Amino acid sequence: MQHSPRGKVRSGAKIRTVRSVGEGIKYKQYADYKMVANVAERYGRHDPEVVNVVQLAPLTAGNRSILAIELRSDRQSRKPGILIIGALDAMSWGAPNAILELSEKLLYDASYQTPFFNDYDWYLIPMGNPDGIQFSHNLRSLPPLDPYEWARNATARLWTRPSEWHKNVDNESESKDPLCFGTNINRNFAYHWQDDVHKTPPRCCQYYPGSKPFSSAEAKAIRKYVDKLGDVISLAIHLHASFVPRKEYILYPWRYSVRQTSNSRTLQEIGEYAARQARLPDGRVYEVHQSSSDERVAGTLSDYISGVVGIDLVFLIKPYHQMFPNETDNSELVVYVKKAVSTILSVVRGWRSSTKQNTLSFFGKDVEF
Numbered sequence: 001m002q003h004s005p006r007g008k009v010r011s012g013a014k015i016r017t018v019r020s021v022g023e024g025i026k027y028k029q030y031a032d033y034k035m036v037a038n039v040a041e042r043y044g045r046h047d048p049e050v051v052n053v054v055q056l057a058p059l060t061a062g063n064r065s066i067l068a069i070e071l072r073s074d075r076q077s078r079k080p081g082i083l084i085i086g087a088l089d090a091m092s093w094g095a096p097n098a099i100l101e102l103s104e105k106l107l108y109d110a111s112y113q114t115p116f117f118n119d120y121d122w123y124l125i126p127m128g129n130p131d132g133i134q135f136s137h138n139l140r141s142l143p144p145l146d147p148y149e150w151a152r153n154a155t156a157r158l159w160t161r162p163s164e165w166h167k168n169v170d171n172e173s174e175s176k177d178p179l180c181f182g183t184n185i186n187r188n189f190a191y192h193w194q195d196d197v198h199k200t201p202p203r204c205c206q207y208y209p210g211s212k213p214f215s216s217a218e219a220k221a222i223r224k225y226v227d228k229l230g231d232v233i234s235l236a237i238h239l240h241a242s243f244v245p246r247k248e249y250i251l252y253p254w255r256y257s258v259r260q261t262s263n264s265r266t267l268q269e270i271g272e273y274a275a276r277q278a279r280l281p282d283g284r285v286y287e288v289h290q291s292s293s294d295e296r297v298a299g300t301l302s303d304y305i306s307g308v309v310g311i312d313l314v315f316l317i318k319p320y321h322q323m324f325p326n327e328t329d330n331s332e333l334v335v336y337v338k339k340a341v342s343t344i345l346s347v348v349r350g351w352r353s354s355t356k357q358n359t360l361s362f363f364g365k366d367v368e369f
Helices: 033-046 094-108 110-117 130-138 147-152 217-232 264-277 301-309 331-354
Strands: 008-011 014-017 051-055 067-071 081-086 121-125 233-239 249-252 287-290 313-318 359-362 365-368
Touching: 033 051, 033 067, 033 094, 033 130, 067 094, 081 094, 081 217, 094 110, 094 121, 094 233, 094 331, 110 331, 121 217, 217 233, 217 301, 233 301, 233 331, 249 264, 264 287, 264 313, 264 331, 301 313, 313 331
Parallel strands: 081 121, 081 233, 233 313, 249 287
Antiparallel strands: 008 014, 051 067, 067 121, 249 313, 359 365
């Protein structure tokens, strides 16, 4: 038997340093675009045989490239792919941290090597809305104002911030209202776009879906990347956030319709398994159901991945996240990150359980590991 050097772990063609990150989180400040870019660059430089960093195009209105971090333990073989996209919503401040934390564990924590890193290829987009995240970060110290009033009042913008901001910061040239700007990226995908409304919400609305599908650079860039991956992906997760205390969800398509998908029973079972495994700190479990059970939302990322790209297993994970959290107190961030990472991995385990990948048979009895 060949033994790896102490402090190393063999993964595919490369022996990598094991650096257990333990129970605490490594990235203890809310990640901005610069942090995501620096971490991605470091991964690519230190572990080029297992990490590939992709700059998506087109660039955003703020001249930023959405970054994808691809983790493959063995470039010589193709394994089931897991896609995770976070922070399409500019209020999901903790989602980039959670995805960076997950990548850190997959790469450098021995307890996550098997089964999570060695058995799958991972495609991670920590920050799907870099302009919106930066915009909301920059305004955090100002007093809040109703977002619609803020958008309509140029003077108020000098000394207030919108109480919530879920959009990017683009400014469509054909807009009839030059004061208002921004598109809700998660309503800008071309699958039953605007099927949930009778008329287009006004430009100042936080749920403005764009003038047409894929009018936002962010949705275009993610579409090109996801379409290119295609059937490489077996499981897709949109890491979002719930902004209502004690309302936390594991959801699955459809969001635009109450019609059920053909595999809704499988999605429900995987979601319920994950909810039991990732029990919330106060003992509650995530609510698990079809996305449209609470509210119909059309043009979403999860429905596009399911309905157009054709991925069977698609989930929307929404741990609670405070809007405009106190940046000097990272306790909210720590809780969100731990919940998000635990839930993502529990969904993967639920998927494995549904296909009996989690089990070994002893004397005719299946034992889960």
